[in-house]
Amino acid sequence: MKKLIVKLVAVSTLALSLTAISTPQTKASAAxxxxxxxxxxxxxxxxxxxxxxxxxxxxxxxxxxxxxxxxxxxxxxxITSNEMDLLARLVHAEAKGEPYAGKVAVATVVLNRVDSSLFPNTINGVIYQKDQGYYAFSPVKNGAINQPADNSAKAAVKEALAFRGMGKGSLYFYNPKTAKSTWITSREVTTVIGNHRFAK
CATH class of the missing domain: 3.10.350.10 (LysM domain)
Incomplete structure (x- = not known):
């Protein structure tokens, strides 16, 4: 009888241990x-x-x-929710008034830079990158990046994330009407959307 009680206690303890171990995993995997x-x-x-x-x-x-x-x-x-928000704010600032496809393309440029060995390997690093005292993106310099993103920019970021790794490898974009750099205009154009030319 004593052996049976010890055995039942051991089995019950094991069952409780397994329940305690499996419950958090189920919640984590559900998310x-x-x-x-x-x-x-x-x-x-x-x-x-x-x-x-x-x-x-x-x-x-x-x-x-x-x-x-x-x-x-x-x-x-x-990516984290903070990175998603930052990228959406950049897209909102850079591509306001541009077609939706242009917003997706702007987000794609940032993601392509993250994946390229030529640029920082994080979204924050790419967006806040400075070269010879100049920011890579004008909204960082003028503060427009601090404005909240609209729903269109947020959706464009999610679409760019889904599309990641399947595009033409664009690393740059510019407006030919306002671009002053002859270097940027010498890059190979991958596509034109709205007022922006995308290049690599």
Whole structure:
């Protein structure tokens, strides 16, 4: 009888330990997963969560874009909420009045710079980069970056994050009507959207 009581206590203790261990993990994974619904695509999921399709596929070991309803996908964190806000504020300041595609392209330039060995490897580092006393982006110098981003700029950032790694590699953008640098105008143009030329 004594052995049976000791055994039951040991089993109960083990069960409580396992419950204590598994509960936080379940909560953590619930915050970083997405259950596939009818109509979902990797692109739409990437846009919703601000994560590149390539990263989404890699994190879930997917070799194709096929999704099954009910399937659970891991959503790794791509950038922090502070970085997302900073990038959206830059897009808002740089591309106000530009077409939505131009806003996505401006955000993409920043992300391409983060991924390039030629620039700092963080969003903050890229946006606040100074070279020979000059800021890389005029809204940092004139303070416009401190204005809150609108919904269009926020959506453009999420779309750029979903598109990350699949574009033409633009590292620069400028307005040919106001650009004074002959160096920037000598760069290879990748696309023109609205008043901006994008280049690498």
């Amino acid at each position: 970083t997963t997405h259950q596939v619904q009818s109509g979902d695509t990797l692109w739409l999921i990437g846009k919703k969560h601000g994560i590149s399709v390539n990263t989404l596929m890699s994190a879930n070991r997917k070799s194709s874009h096929v999704l099954l309803v009910g399937e659970k996908l891991v959503i790794p964190q791509s």
